[in-house]
Amino acid sequence: MSKTVKADPRRHSRVVVEGLTQAPARAMLRAVGFDDADFGRPQVGIASTWSNLTPCNMHIDELSRIAARGVQEAGGKDVIFNTITVSDGISMGTPGMRYSLVSREVIADSIETVVGAQGFDGVVAIGGCDKNMPGSLIALARLNRPAVFAYGGTIRPGAQHRDIVSVFEAVGARARGAMSADELLDVERTAIPGPGSCGGMYTANTMASAIEALGMSLPNSSAQDAVSDDKREDCRRAGAAVMRLIKKGIRPADILTRKAFENAITVSIALGGSTNAVLHLLAIAHAARVKLSLRDFTRIGRRVPVLADLKPSGRYLMSELVAIGGIQPLMRILLQAGLLHGDCLTVTGHTLKQNLAGVRPYPPGQDIVRPLGNPIKKESHLVVLQGNLAPEGAVAKITGKEGLSFTGRARVFNAEEKALQAILDGAVRAGDVVVIRYEGPRGGPGMREMLSPTSAIMGKGLGDRVALITDGRFSGGSHGFVVGHIAPEAANGGPLAYVRNGDRITIDAVKRRIDLEVSAAELKRRARVWRAPRPYAKRGVLAKYARSVSSASLGAVTDLP
Numbered sequence: 001m002s003k004t005v006k007a008d009p010r011r012h013s014r015v016v017v018e019g020l021t022q023a024p025a026r027a028m029l030r031a032v033g034f035d036d037a038d039f040g041r042p043q044v045g046i047a048s049t050w051s052n053l054t055p056c057n058m059h060i061d062e063l064s065r066i067a068a069r070g071v072q073e074a075g076g077k078d079v080i081f082n083t084i085t086v087s088d089g090i091s092m093g094t095p096g097m098r099y100s101l102v103s104r105e106v107i108a109d110s111i112e113t114v115v116g117a118q119g120f121d122g123v124v125a126i127g128g129c130d131k132n133m134p135g136s137l138i139a140l141a142r143l144n145r146p147a148v149f150a151y152g153g154t155i156r157p158g159a160q161h162r163d164i165v166s167v168f169e170a171v172g173a174r175a176r177g178a179m180s181a182d183e184l185l186d187v188e189r190t191a192i193p194g195p196g197s198c199g200g201m202y203t204a205n206t207m208a209s210a211i212e213a214l215g216m217s218l219p220n221s222s223a224q225d226a227v228s229d230d231k232r233e234d235c236r237r238a239g240a241a242v243m244r245l246i247k248k249g250i251r252p253a254d255i256l257t258r259k260a261f262e263n264a265i266t267v268s269i270a271l272g273g274s275t276n277a278v279l280h281l282l283a284i285a286h287a288a289r290v291k292l293s294l295r296d297f298t299r300i301g302r303r304v305p306v307l308a309d310l311k312p313s314g315r316y317l318m319s320e321l322v323a324i325g326g327i328q329p330l331m332r333i334l335l336q337a338g339l340l341h342g343d344c345l346t347v348t349g350h351t352l353k354q355n356l357a358g359v360r361p362y363p364p365g366q367d368i369v370r371p372l373g374n375p376i377k378k379e380s381h382l383v384v385l386q387g388n389l390a391p392e393g394a395v396a397k398i399t400g401k402e403g404l405s406f407t408g409r410a411r412v413f414n415a416e417e418k419a420l421q422a423i424l425d426g427a428v429r430a431g432d433v434v435v436i437r438y439e440g441p442r443g444g445p446g447m448r449e450m451l452s453p454t455s456a457i458m459g460k461g462l463g464d465r466v467a468l469i470t471d472g473r474f475s476g477g478s479h480g481f482v483v484g485h486i487a488p489e490a491a492n493g494g495p496l497a498y499v500r501n502g503d504r505i506t507i508d509a510v511k512r513r514i515d516l517e518v519s520a521a522e523l524k525r526r527a528r529v530w531r532a533p534r535p536y537a538k539r540g541v542l543a544k545y546a547r548s549v550s551s552a553s554l555g556a557v558t559d560l561p
Contacts, residue, residue, distance in 0.1 A: 070239020093452030107135025128152030146245035153226030155196030172459015196226030200311030202476025206273030215346030223326025274476030282555030301380025439472030443491025
């Protein structure tokens with residue numbers, strides 16, 4: 001555990017508000033609510049991701065005010081500011097989805113910019129939709145000022161146990177004639193009942209859980225309903241907690257250690273979490289200057305089982321896990337089995353082991369979280385593959401329900417929309433390996449999520465008979481035999497660019513291989529005649545992103561030296 005040194009609690013804000021030359025700054029701050037006493041208090045920025053763009057974030061304005069009250073009660077001065085969010089669920093399958101991963105960088109950059117410019121002594125970040133979590137953590141790691149992340153919370157189930165993935169899969173069911181137009185409309189009208197992040201162990205709930213395991217959230221912050229007294233109290237306590245961290249001089253660098261990242265990987269696996277956890281944890285580790293690679297996911301994955309029977313591949317929603325105690329009892333199980341590092345410091349000021357000491361076990365008879373002796377899968381479902389199609393690596397989500405290997409003929413598409421239409425039209429058949437390329441971090445740009453085509457495959461009843469591979473990525477709601485993050489990406493001349501219709505592709509989760517059954521000589525010949533596609537954007541944020549973004553195998557970060 002890192003040692004912490006008692007720090008000046010106003011190290012940063014003093015520069016802004018003290019002394020003769022700062023009278024203009026004080027004058028402006030008086031206009032936004034500061035009084036004389038406030039200039040002597042530690043300043044805490046409350047980074048709110050509130051907007052009416054999406055159910056995930058529509059309630060965060062209230063939560064940010066509650067966090068601010070927690071800061072006030074602990075003797076600090078709060079300042080609320082906003083950053084952006086975009087909705088993956090709304091933009092999915094459209095050109096707008098290119099901005100999703102880009103928004104992670106915008107969120108990180110904007111929080112870093114405001115906190116750095118305003119001289120805040122600490123930060124509380126509150127996020128709901130997928131990129132809010134990693135974006136916030138990247139910023140907090142870069143800034144390295146006392147900080148707490150509070151999750152906005154999960155949505156409650158819709159009618160008949162529905163959620164957003166129910167709607168996506170209903171589209172495929174309607175396309176194959178298994179559902180009427182009126183039935184589809186009923187699903188659409190009842191799946192999203194109110195505020196909160198998408199309800200399964202999709203990316204938002206996965207990343208919230210990973211951040212709690214990292215030690216950057218208060219215990220059980222990741223496992224609370226968005227609309228609940230528990231969530232409101234979590235945010236109030238987050239405001240108080242950051243004040244304690246400021247006084248003790250505990251910073252993210254003391255918490256975000258290599259062991260902490262191993263804990264986050266372990267918990268993500270045990271929960272059956274999203275493949276996006278791989279991409280985002282690599283990026284957060286980069287910001288924290290912690291060495292982490294795809295190899296670490298393989299190493300840890302060999303000894304950590306999948307225990308939680310949660311959607312998309314399982315039966316239960318996050319709100320049902322919340323009802324039996326959340327992820328804290330699961331973390332205690334993992335700790336007692338020697339699968340977590342208990343000596344890691346957390347934002348409580350205590351170690352993970354100390355936080356878990358009084359946690360009660362799950363109630364008898366529950367079947368949401370399996371015992372270690374009867375796991376859903378003995379090893380990780382997050383399988384890192386390599387082979388002549390992915391020399392730098394690829395990430396598969398293999399629960400075992402879809403099988404452990406697949407060999408089929410390639411059906412190649414140079415854009416997600418073309419693949420989706422072919423699936424819905426019935427042009428994709430059993431035995432096909434759908435190849436969607438030029439959708440990587442640079443080529444997309446923005447590495448779009450493939451929830452629409454994967455859901456259409458499931459809705460068409462082809463989930464165990466069709467595979468899908470891409471240099472793009474997947475929503476946490478995707479399931480089936482899917483492989484993403486293929487690197488190098490096609491736009492950079494990776495082997496995926498050379499695949500042709502009818503080529504045989506083999507995916508083997510046991511051997512951790514993904515191979516194109518074409519000779520090395522033929523691949524070299526195809527490489528010589530290949531020409532890079534024209535960039536999707538020549539100006540603006542997408543063009544800037546494409547010029548700066550790294551490989552998915554490095555977390556798709558934009559600030560490599």
